[in-house]
Amino acid sequence: MTATYTLDAGEIRKQFPFFQPHPEMRSVIYLDNAATTQKPYAVIEAVSHFWAHHNANVHRGGHGAGAKASELYEAARARVAQFINAREPAEVVFTRGTTEAINLVASSWGETFVNTGDEIIVTEMEHHANLLPWMRLAEKRGAHLKVWRITDDGRLDLEALDRLLTERTRLVAVSHVSNVLGTVNPVAEICQRAHAAGALCLVDAAQSIAHMPIDVQAIDCDFLAFSGHKAYGPTGIGVLYAKRALLETMPPYQVGGGMVQVVRWERLVWAEPPAKFEAGTPPIGEAIGLHAALDFIDSIGRDAIERYERELTEYALQRLQEVPDLRLYGPIPDRAGIFAFTLGDIHPHDIATVLDTRDVAIRSGLHCAHPLGERLGGATARASLAIYNDTQHIDALIDALDEVRRVFGLARA
Numbered sequence: 001m002t003a004t005y006t007l008d009a010g011e012i013r014k015q016f017p018f019f020q021p022h023p024e025m026r027s028v029i030y031l032d033n034a035a036t037t038q039k040p041y042a043v044i045e046a047v048s049h050f051w052a053h054h055n056a057n058v059h060r061g062g063h064g065a066g067a068k069a070s071e072l073y074e075a076a077r078a079r080v081a082q083f084i085n086a087r088e089p090a091e092v093v094f095t096r097g098t099t100e101a102i103n104l105v106a107s108s109w110g111e112t113f114v115n116t117g118d119e120i121i122v123t124e125m126e127h128h129a130n131l132l133p134w135m136r137l138a139e140k141r142g143a144h145l146k147v148w149r150i151t152d153d154g155r156l157d158l159e160a161l162d163r164l165l166t167e168r169t170r171l172v173a174v175s176h177v178s179n180v181l182g183t184v185n186p187v188a189e190i191c192q193r194a195h196a197a198g199a200l201c202l203v204d205a206a207q208s209i210a211h212m213p214i215d216v217q218a219i220d221c222d223f224l225a226f227s228g229h230k231a232y233g234p235t236g237i238g239v240l241y242a243k244r245a246l247l248e249t250m251p252p253y254q255v256g257g258g259m260v261q262v263v264r265w266e267r268l269v270w271a272e273p274p275a276k277f278e279a280g281t282p283p284i285g286e287a288i289g290l291h292a293a294l295d296f297i298d299s300i301g302r303d304a305i306e307r308y309e310r311e312l313t314e315y316a317l318q319r320l321q322e323v324p325d326l327r328l329y330g331p332i333p334d335r336a337g338i339f340a341f342t343l344g345d346i347h348p349h350d351i352a353t354v355l356d357t358r359d360v361a362i363r364s365g366l367h368c369a370h371p372l373g374e375r376l377g378g379a380t381a382r383a384s385l386a387i388y389n390d391t392q393h394i395d396a397l398i399d400a401l402d403e404v405r406r407v408f409g410l411a412r413a
Ligand code: PMP
Pocket: 034, 035, 096, 097, 098, 099, 100, 127, 129, 130, 175, 177, 178, 179, 204, 206, 207, 227, 368
């Protein structure tokens, strides 16, 4: 097969220390990008430069170093706002990650605006991060959690959503891209239908932020969450985007330093958003690393990334479907580069272990989406792509799967 690919992943790998030979590490074919991505030199150097030369607390110090740290931290916020096309930086709240961002919404907005008898709609494909906060909120507030089931090919049917929405629906919580099925959900249409019924819409963009352009105004979501570490950035930093008007009405999530204007024994006045939601010393170096990660992504170009990953996904789908006894989950061919599969009745952990002996890194298990795992019939193995992967990596995966079949006696003699 002769296909031409629109990006040279080998060139991109040169920007990542993880892919350079090192005495402490065997070189691996890294196909666990849905769990976390590797970090380019640019991100590591930005963080290290901050710790080495600009370290100070933000929004506090009456000195130049503090002012510089604050400037860098706020520049990171402005960069995020621009990256997702928020109307203003104040719509960007820094959190520890997607999980904390969604917990913030469930605690602050949810416990204020969701009441007995109200309804929250979640999809059957949600990661626990976008499921457990809503299950707990429903339990606490006496609300109903309604499940938007997936179709047999792993998609969401918009008409089914219309049947679930009622005048009691307060929120639809949906992932942009499923971390198991690779399904790319039509989030703009989902938000539009939610709004038509008077509900809000929260988009979990953990698996899409690094892989396709995202425009929060075009999607018209009320909330959107993502993690830096799945977008070539550091761990410990994530983003909650929320419409300004909502942030104004929401009470603080945590309270403490940096989020308050007036503290008297008889009176508290919270700071304006986003400071209202950032109690305590924030992850400053990590925010600066995230800034560098977004610059890295845009240096390649999000359209170019989306196009290349689509090409690679097509190749992976074709090759995976050639493997005897392999069952692939999720929509075909229209999906992101995340492939959950089983191989005969071999346990997915055994698949991952044998692949590891061939230096192919994938994940196995229920992928923090237990209800979806139940629907699929149990654990799966999962390979997931990023911009530095190429067809040789897919070929190595396929060869290693042949080895798994041989080891477990599935291969014909
Ligand atoms: N949502 C989805 C779809 C995810 O894939 C993940 C991470 N696997 C999360 C949320 C949670 O992200 P984090 O652990 O970075 O908070």
